[in-house]
Amino acid sequence: MKRRNFLKILAMGVIGWGITPEVVAKSLRILPKTPSENLDDNITDYLNKMKYFNKPHDYDVQIDSAIYKVFESTVMRFRRLQQLVGHGNFQILSFDEGLKIAHNYSQVGEFSKAEIRFMEMIFYTEAERYGFLGQKPLNNLTDRIKTKKVIKVPHTGNYLYKGLPLETFKKIKQQVGEQVVLTSGVRGIMKQFLLFLNKAKKSNGNLSLASRSLAPPGYSFHSNGDFDVGQTGLGAANFTTRFTNTDVYIKLSELGYLKLRYPQKNLMGVRFEPWHIKVSIDT
Numbered sequence: 001m002k003r004r005n006f007l008k009i010l011a012m013g014v015i016g017w018g019i020t021p022e023v024v025a026k027s028l029r030i031l032p033k034t035p036s037e038n039l040d041d042n043i044t045d046y047l048n049k050m051k052y053f054n055k056p057h058d059y060d061v062q063i064d065s066a067i068y069k070v071f072e073s074t075v076m077r078f079r080r081l082q083q084l085v086g087h088g089n090f091q092i093l094s095f096d097e098g099l100k101i102a103h104n105y106s107q108v109g110e111f112s113k114a115e116i117r118f119m120e121m122i123f124y125t126e127a128e129r130y131g132f133l134g135q136k137p138l139n140n141l142t143d144r145i146k147t148k149k150v151i152k153v154p155h156t157g158n159y160l161y162k163g164l165p166l167e168t169f170k171k172i173k174q175q176v177g178e179q180v181v182l183t184s185g186v187r188g189i190m191k192q193f194l195l196f197l198n199k200a201k202k203s204n205g206n207l208s209l210a211s212r213s214l215a216p217p218g219y220s221f222h223s224n225g226d227f228d229v230g231q232t233g234l235g236a237a238n239f240t241t242r243f244t245n246t247d248v249y250i251k252l253s254e255l256g257y258l259k260l261r262y263p264q265k266n267l268m269g270v271r272f273e274p275w276h277i278k279v280s281i282d283t
């Protein structure tokens, strides 16, 4: 397996002498080379990667062993933080609030300097360098979800932005019926961090693999109004192509709601996400 461990150099920013990750990231604009110079081969390779998004591929970018322990301890701290504040509150928790709570509660424990550097590195490294080509709606690690602008949707543990996203979801409910559920709504930086790092951890630190099914923190439009829907009773399979066989999916497409953020064969480096409704608004 050929893996580009370019994060090795970035790692020096984390464990070294105050070189900020932003500076190091900017000085390293090397895209992993694709195996072939032939365009057709590259397209085939790309489509293959998207089809088997959950498998490691040649030239995937991996977290370097030098910072692997820091990566793991960060994930564990995030998990403890989510457990302490609760899944609902964690959805919209900001970076600053998260750090403060971790500091104040020994069950979570303070984020170490290396962990904070690691988070900065993940946040400020251009995700295109490991294959994610979507836009980045949040530019700062400290960007927060304005709590006045969101509302908790009863019985879902999720939030939606008031205005167009909430109205869209209500209309969907009316037209599709009780069988449609909100599976994920507004997500702030911390939630996106945990989802992305959890996925990376399951794949032994493979950031490319993780980014094929989860936007890296800062790159998710769940911070700007997009949301996910599913069919009641389908559980985790709502986030698989099995969702396209459900009544909910069929009705949504008939009604014209499926203006997808990540359509089939998209060129953003992201798998097909038929459950992800594109609403994005100015926050």
Ligand SMILES: [Zn+2]
Pocket: 184, 222, 226, 227, 228, 275, 276, 277
């Ligand atoms: Zn989504």
